[in-house]
Amino acid sequence: MADPSPRSPRRLRPLRAGLLGHPVVSRLLGAVATLLGVAVLVFVLLRLVPGDQITANLGTEAAALTPAQRQALEAYYGLDRPPLEQFLGWLGSVLTGNLGWSGRAQVSVLDLTLQALPITVELAVLAIALSVLVGVPLGMLAARRPNGVPDTLGQGASLLGLSLPAFLIGTVLLSVLSYRFGFNPNGQAFAGLFDDPVRNLQQMLLPAVTLAIGISAPIIRTTRAAVLEVRGLDFVRTARAKGVGERRLQVRHVLRNALVPIVTMTGLQLGYLLGGAIVVEQIFSVPGIGRQVLLGIQQKEYALVQSTVLVIALCFVLVNLLTDLLYRLIDPRVRLS
Amino acid sequence: MTTVLEVADLSVVFDTAGGPVEAVREVSFEIAAGETVALVGESGSGKSTTASAVNRLLADNARITAGRVLFDGVDLVGADERTLRGVRGAGIGLVPQDPMSNLNPMMRVGEQIAEALEVHDLPSGPGRVVELLELVGIPDAPARARQYPHEFSGGMRQRVLIAMGLACRPRLVIADEPTSALDVTVQRRVLDELDRLTGTTGSAVLLITHDLALAAERADRVLVMQRGRVVESGTATDILSRPEHPYSQTLLAAVPGLADPLERGPVPGGPPLLELRGVRKTYPLRRPTEDGRQTVTAVDDVSLTIPRGATVAVVGESGSGKTTTANLVLGLEAPDAGEVLFDGVPRGTRRRELVAFRRRVQPVFQNPYASLDPRYPVGRSIAEPLQVHRVGTAAERRARVHELLEQVALPGAVAERYPHELSGGQRQRVAIARALALRPELVVLDEAVSALDVVVQKQILDLLADLQRELGLSYLFISHDLAVVRLISDVVHVMRRGQVVESGPPERLFAEPAHEYTRELLAAIPRPAA
Numbered sequence: 001m002a003d004p005s006p007r008s009p010r011r012l013r014p015l016r017a018g019l020l021g022h023p024v025v026s027r028l029l030g031a032v033a034t035l036l037g038v039a040v041l042v043f044v045l046l047r048l049v050p051g052d053q054i055t056a057n058l059g060t061e062a063a064a065l066t067p068a069q070r071q072a073l074e075a076y077y078g079l080d081r082p083p084l085e086q087f088l089g090w091l092g093s094v095l096t097g098n099l100g101w102s103g104r105a106q107v108s109v110l111d112l113t114l115q116a117l118p119i120t121v122e123l124a125v126l127a128i129a130l131s132v133l134v135g136v137p138l139g140m141l142a143a144r145r146p147n148g149v150p151d152t153l154g155q156g157a158s159l160l161g162l163s164l165p166a167f168l169i170g171t172v173l174l175s176v177l178s179y180r181f182g183f184n185p186n187g188q189a190f191a192g193l194f195d196d197p198v199r200n201l202q203q204m205l206l207p208a209v210t211l212a213i214g215i216s217a218p219i220i221r222t223t224r225a226a227v228l229e230v231r232g233l234d235f236v237r238t239a240r241a242k243g244v245g246e247r248r249l250q251v252r253h254v255l256r257n258a259l260v261p262i263v264t265m266t267g268l269q270l271g272y273l274l275g276g277a278i279v280v281e282q283i284f285s286v287p288g289i290g291r292q293v294l295l296g297i298q299q300k301e302y303a304l305v306q307s308t309v310l311v312i313a314l315c316f317v318l319v320n321l322l323t324d325l326l327y328r329l330i331d332p333r334v335r336l337s
Numbered sequence: 338m339t340t341v342l343e344v345a346d347l348s349v350v351f352d353t354a355g356g357p358v359e360a361v362r363e364v365s366f367e368i369a370a371g372e373t374v375a376l377v378g379e380s381g382s383g384k385s386t387t388a389s390a391v392n393r394l395l396a397d398n399a400r401i402t403a404g405r406v407l408f409d410g411v412d413l414v415g416a417d418e419r420t421l422r423g424v425r426g427a428g429i430g431l432v433p434q435d436p437m438s439n440l441n442p443m444m445r446v447g448e449q450i451a452e453a454l455e456v457h458d459l460p461s462g463p464g465r466v467v468e469l470l471e472l473v474g475i476p477d478a479p480a481r482a483r484q485y486p487h488e489f490s491g492g493m494r495q496r497v498l499i500a501m502g503l504a505c506r507p508r509l510v511i512a513d514e515p516t517s518a519l520d521v522t523v524q525r526r527v528l529d530e531l532d533r534l535t536g537t538t539g540s541a542v543l544l545i546t547h548d549l550a551l552a553a554e555r556a557d558r559v560l561v562m563q564r565g566r567v568v569e570s571g572t573a574t575d576i577l578s579r580p581e582h583p584y585s586q587t588l589l590a591a592v593p594g595l596a597d598p599l600e601r602g603p604v605p606g607g608p609p610l611l612e613l614r615g616v617r618k619t620y621p622l623r624r625p626t627e628d629g630r631q632t633v634t635a636v637d638d639v640s641l642t643i644p645r646g647a648t649v650a651v652v653g654e655s656g657s658g659k660t661t662t663a664n665l666v667l668g669l670e671a672p673d674a675g676e677v678l679f680d681g682v683p684r685g686t687r688r689r690e691l692v693a694f695r696r697r698v699q700p701v702f703q704n705p706y707a708s709l710d711p712r713y714p715v716g717r718s719i720a721e722p723l724q725v726h727r728v729g730t731a732a733e734r735r736a737r738v739h740e741l742l743e744q745v746a747l748p749g750a751v752a753e754r755y756p757h758e759l760s761g762g763q764r765q766r767v768a769i770a771r772a773l774a775l776r777p778e779l780v781v782l783d784e785a786v787s788a789l790d791v792v793v794q795k796q797i798l799d800l801l802a803d804l805q806r807e808l809g810l811s812y813l814f815i816s817h818d819l820a821v822v823r824l825i826s827d828v829v830h831v832m833r834r835g836q837v838v839e840s841g842p843p844e845r846l847f848a849e850p851a852h853e854y855t856r857e858l859l860a861a862i863p864r865p866a867a
Contacts, residue, residue, distance in 0.1 A: 234438040237394055241433070242453040242501060243426035246418075252452075256443045332485040333442060 027324070031317045038313040042306050043087050049300075053077050053103070056300035090306060099311075100303025104295070109307045112292055117311065120281070120288035122193055122200075124273035126208040131216035132266060138216070139223025139262075140250065146228060154220055161217035170210040170283040177206070186284045207284040211277055215269045222265040226258035233257070259330050267323030274315040340407075341508050341541045342368040342391065347404035349386050349395065360386045360399070362565040368509065373535070373542040375552035375573075377588065378562035379790040380761075384545050387562070388511050391543065392429045393421050409508065427457040430507035430540070432531065434514040436494035440486035446470075446497050447482030453504040469500040474530055491655075492523035499531055506538045513545040520654035521817060521861040528555060547790055549585075550592045551863040553577045561585045591795035593820035594862040598843070599802045601648075604827045608681055609642040610779055610811050611666060611698070616640070616675035618661050635661040637835035638675070643779060648805065648812040650822040650843075652858065653832035659815045662832070663783045666813055667700055696726055699772035703784035705764035709756040715767045716752030722774045741770040744807075745800060762793035766800065773804070783815045798825055819855075820862045823847060831855050 054073050055062040065073070074080040081089070090100070099109035142154035178184035185202035193200045230236065231254055239253045278290035289308060296304035327334045349361035361383040368374045376384040389395045391406055393413055406413040408428060413421065425431075433439040441449060447466045454461035463482065470478035473496040486494055495516065502510055512531060516524040532555065535542050546552050552559050553573040560570040561584065569582040580586045590596060618636040636658045643649045643666075653659040664670040665677065668684065668691050677684045684694055699722070702708045709718050719741055720734045729737065739749045745766040756764055765785065772780050782801070786794045802825060804810060816822050822829055823843040831839045831846070831854065839852040850856045 235441045238433050238439045241425050241431035243422050243456045253441050333487050
């Protein structure tokens with residue numbers, strides 16, 4: 001067999017008929033299909049729930065409406081139009097940048113989202129950063145000696161982190177710190193990151209820690225499993241045979257090869273967090289996107305919920321694409337294909 | 338001459354779920370400076386474990402229970418990690434077995450070589466790395482150093498591993514089956530390279546191999562290992578010409594390059610069973626080649642006939658098109674051009690015709706570990722073709738399974754076993770039994786004995802020859818190993834880059850090879866000058 005000659009500078013790939021088969025194109029098509037599916041699902045689900053914006057606004061008094069009044073209100077909210085027309089109308093305006101109007105807040109959904117989304121992103125990034133900083137080293141430590149003391153402790157801790165619901169951790173953290181130590185930054189009005197960075201970070205600390213406890217558990221486990229697997233591979237032994245020391249071995253050979261599953265898990269968690277940690281945002285009064293959805297559902301503001309969920313789905317898709325890009329950075333073999 | 342390595346009464350135990358297993362028992366040997374010593378044995382003989390005990394890189398569940406490993410006068414058995422780190426790479430280099438798995442896929446090749454020097458505080462600049470790559474015969478070294486392992490072929494990766502193992506000019510090199518994963522002609526070149534380099538650095542070599550002929554060709558002294566013990570040791574010439582221990586004799590008799598061809602009758606006459614006429618198969622490439630080609634022609638105008646009751650062999654290296662040829666014969670792929678005639682008529686392409694065809698033509702594949710479903714007891718695997726083709730009742734199928742197991746010389750109780758409970762040779766017997774279940778006329782053996790140890794290989798070849806005599810089978814025998822092919826075939830076709838470059842009976846190919854490539858393949862068979 002002839003050895004392949006070294007590759008000359010890469011040429012541009014000629015455009016071929018199979019444009020749809022191109023990985024980037026097919027990815028984008030998949031993303032669009034996902035978003036469309038989310039749009040349909042949230043639209044249908046919202047309407048399956050009994051009640052509408054009229055009953056949500058008026059409560060029991062809605063029963064006292066005359067048919068004419070009710071008709072007028074239905075026309076006002078656009079509920080009298082056939083569902084398909086409602087759906088297409090909403091989708092059409094979303095595509096032109098109009099996410100709808102929140103009657104309750106008397107603000108456009110776009111403005112609401114522009115306020116809430118950065119807060120959720122900040123919270124998500126902080127929580128992820130914390131859990132990676134804690135989870136990856138702990139996972140590596142646990143993998144050093146499977147079933148050793150650190151491993152057993154780590155496994156126990158991560159099981160605990162997985163099992164404890166966020167509302168419990170959040171409430172306990174909040175009550176202990178505020179009652180015993182008088183530390184309750186979340187009791188004050190919420191401060192934006194750029195308005196008052198110090199207070200903002202204080203307010204973000206507890207919700208981020210609460211979320212990180214739950215997220216670091218799968219990160220510890222994924223890291224442990226990936227490191228254990230890589231450690232048994234031939235090239236690690238070969239590196240040892242070169243005289244490579246333990247620390248260098250762990251970082252340059254083991255961790256680098258274990259990164260792909262860790263990045264996958266982290267990306268997945270980040271995606272979920274961007275969907276708004278509804279419970280945690282509620283407990284700590286963080287005006288994020290999760291609270292926005294919650295309020296929208298309570299008020300049956302269809303456009304608000306639909307558009308916000310779509311934005312969340314878009315974030316999820318974007319994080320996934322980002323994860324794929326990261327693979328390419330990490331693994332030279334992915335770069336080629 | 339000074340002694341570089343002295344291993345004395347070394348014993349190694351593996352702690353397994355089933356209790357401790359003694360893998361190496363009281364092994365002793367010495368290696369002098371510049372000397373090459375080969376440890377020879379089958380899988381499980383303890384040869385690789387012995388080597389791993391020397392640079393103290395045993396598996397986690399292995400313990401050295403007794404003995405000493407003196408390297409340059411220092412006992413490595415009691416040495417601390419720091420001492421060992423200093424010895425590994427600098428004092429004892431390792432050239433591992435599988436070039437595909439022994440390089441870090443995420444690290445540039447140059448970095449990996451530089452690392453071998455760096456950790457011992459030796460100059461490791463790009464200049465030195467390029468020099469090392471050039472030393473092991475890698476062209477265009479400066480560009481190659483910046484590439485990743487997946488951009489290298491197997492032979493090139495093995496050269497990189499050699500460069501890494503020899504980078505610090507160690508006093509001892511452990512070469513653990515350094516070429517078994519490579520094509521035969523590449524094997525020879527890589528081994529020559531290793532010989533040359535250890536010659537210039539004056540390194541002693543501990544060569545681990547299952548191939549006695551290779552050991553005798555390359556080593557000064559040979560130690561034969563069986564079940565953890567050294568059963569015989571001596572100079573290469575002595576062991577080859579006067580093997581004393583029965584196990585050495587068995588090993589020697591099984592070496593395909595030295596063994597006598599199996600007895601064969603004349604090729605029966607009559608119309609051929611299967612015929613390929615000018616068959617061609619091309620595949621689209623994912624990325625065009627440098628010269629802009631969009632397809633690769635795997636099989637290019639190949640014609641061959643398989644007479645009834647005969648063994649026709651196709652020999653070639655990776656990429657020669659031999660497996661595609663097998664797939665075309667099996668009807669797993671359809672040719673782009675040319676004809677496949679079976680029993681004198683063109684083979685149909687409709688589903689029903691192919692199903693009927695497959696009853697008469699069955700495959701046995703290379704990897705006995707992967708070709709059996711791990712969740713099926715082997716009896717069920719053997720009976721599966723019968724089920725698929727709706728042959729017989731359940732009771733008849735069970736009886737047939739036992740008959741088949743008997744034919745491949747396995748006890749009937751094996752039917753209840755799972756593949757992981759069987760040895761590699763036993764699994765391959767099961768795969769053969771499965772292929773015979775439908776009483777086919779032609780069996781396509783695609784590298785069917787390549788993954789087996791030489792002794793087991795010989796047993797399977799004997800079995801195949803017996804079955805052919807008993808059942809009047811025809812074989813298409815696909816292999817990369819001309820020495821094995823010589824033992825069993827009536828006609829050999831040598832393939833290279835999709836084309837048959839030479840055909841003929843094996844005796845003629847061996848005596849007077851006409852094509853240069855055939856000569857190269859022949860030269861690659863290890864044959865010690867005993």
